[in-house]
Amino acid sequence: MKKCIYSLFVLLALAGCKDYSENDYDSQAVEAMSIVEETKFKALEADKAVSTRGNEPTDYDPKIIKNANLAFETDDLNATANTIQTAVKKYKAQVQHDSESKSSYRMSRDMVIRIPSKHFENFIADIGTGVAYFDRKEISAQDVTEEYIDIEARIKAKKTLENRYLELLKKAGKVSEMLEIEKELSAIREEIEAQQGRLNYMKNRVAMSTVNIEFYKITEAQADATISYGSKMGNAIKSGFNSLSSFFIGLLYLWPFILIFVVTLFIVRRKLKRKKYKSL
Numbered sequence: 001m002k003k004c005i006y007s008l009f010v011l012l013a014l015a016g017c018k019d020y021s022e023n024d025y026d027s028q029a030v031e032a033m034s035i036v037e038e039t040k041f042k043a044l045e046a047d048k049a050v051s052t053r054g055n056e057p058t059d060y061d062p063k064i065i066k067n068a069n070l071a072f073e074t075d076d077l078n079a080t081a082n083t084i085q086t087a088v089k090k091y092k093a094q095v096q097h098d099s100e101s102k103s104s105y106r107m108s109r110d111m112v113i114r115i116p117s118k119h120f121e122n123f124i125a126d127i128g129t130g131v132a133y134f135d136r137k138e139i140s141a142q143d144v145t146e147e148y149i150d151i152e153a154r155i156k157a158k159k160t161l162e163n164r165y166l167e168l169l170k171k172a173g174k175v176s177e178m179l180e181i182e183k184e185l186s187a188i189r190e191e192i193e194a195q196q197g198r199l200n201y202m203k204n205r206v207a208m209s210t211v212n213i214e215f216y217k218i219t220e221a222q223a224d225a226t227i228s229y230g231s232k233m234g235n236a237i238k239s240g241f242n243s244l245s246s247f248f249i250g251l252l253y254l255w256p257f258i259l260i261f262v263v264t265l266f267i268v269r270r271k272l273k274r275k276k277y278k279s280l
Contacts, residue, residue, distance in 0.1 A: 062143060062145050063143070063144050063145040063148040063202070063206045064117070064141050064142065064143055064144070064145075064206065065141070065142040065144055065202075065205045065206055065209075066117055066120045066139070066140070066141050066142075066209040066210075067138075067139070067140045067142075067209065067210050067211075067212075068120075068124060068137075068138065068139045068140075068209070068210070068211045068212065069136060069137075069138040069212045070124075070127070070128075070134060070136065070137055070138075070211065070212065070213045070214070071134065071135040071136035071137075071213075071214040071215070071216075072131045072132075072133070072134045072135055072214075072215055073132075073135065073215070073216055073217065073218065074131075074215045074216070074217055075217065076217070077107060077109055077215065077216075077217050080109075080215050081109060081111075081215075083126070083127060083129070083130075084111060084113070084127050084213065086126075087123055087126040087127050088113060088115075090126070091115055091116065091119035091122065091123050092116060092119075093113050093114060093115040093116065093119070093123065094113070094114040094115075094208075095111060095112070095113060096112040096113065096114050096210075097110070097111065097112035098110070098111050098112075099111075104219075105218065105219055106216055106217070106218055106219060107216060107217045107219055108214060108215070108216035108217075109214070109215055109216070110212075110213070110214050111212075111213045111214075112210065112211070112212055112213075113210070113211040113212075113213065114208045114209070114210055114211075115208065115209050115210075115211055116207065116208060116209070117206065117207060117208065117209045120209040120211075123211065124139070124211070127213065136214075144202055144205075144206070147202070148199070148202055148206075151195050151198055151199045151202070152199065154191075154195050155192060155195050155196060155199065158188055158191055158192045158195070159192060161188055162185065162188050162189065162192065165181055165184055165185050165188065166185070168181050169181045169182070169185070
């Protein structure tokens with residue numbers, strides 16, 4: 001009898017431990033998911049705070065994107081190109097694009113230079129030396145300091161959130177919890193990469209200014225160059241032959257009308273001859 005009662009107590013104790021373990025595990029799962037939702041809420045609040053923050057004073061250096069578009073006439077394309085190349089080496093710039101073009105009255109060259117922003121003004125002054133006037137001289141300076149700070153703040157907030165989710169992932173006990181957290185982590189990492197890409201682009205544009213240069217030389221005198229008498233005769237014969245060829249080719253296009261005209265003329269002449277014979 002005592003053994004039966006003892007066995008009953010053991011079974012009840014084991015059942016109680018099992019219920020306690022399951023309840024404890026379920027409570028941990030609920031707690032973990034509630035933390036995930038709480039983290040999401042905090043992330044939204046952080047994004048809202050970044051979006052609505054004011055222009056508070058900061059110790060950031062101004063972030064300025066500088067660009068220039070220049071166009072001018074020159075007497076010597078090679079000399080001007082050498083002047084630009086000298087300035088490029090002097091200020092450690094980069095030639096991003098270089099092309100030449102020629103027409104019957106003009107020779108031109110287009111260059112795109114990337115110059116460290118701290119040398120932007122000096123570079124413009126150097127290549128403008130000796131230029132009588134600019135057909136086009138456009139210089140712009142875009143202040144992107146606020147956007148720069150905003151992107152950095154968003155990246156910082158997203159990385160903090162990423163670390164929080166990584167901590168939750170270590171504590172997750174169920175596959176469903178892990179999948180939910182991994183899903184959130186993937187979305188956060190995509191946002192971080194997108195924001196980081198934009199920030200890197202802005203850093204490059206701020207650090208290196210862009211200068212578009214077009215310089216040209218007028219060559220209208222070549223259009224009035226003297227042509228020899230023999231060349232004129234050769235050109236005249238060639239033009240006459242081409243005109244005659246064009247004439248015969250034009251007749252080929254009109255052959256149906258010519259055929260109709262010949263047939264009509266033949267019938268009319270035949271009728272006239274018959275009338276003539278009858279009258280005799």
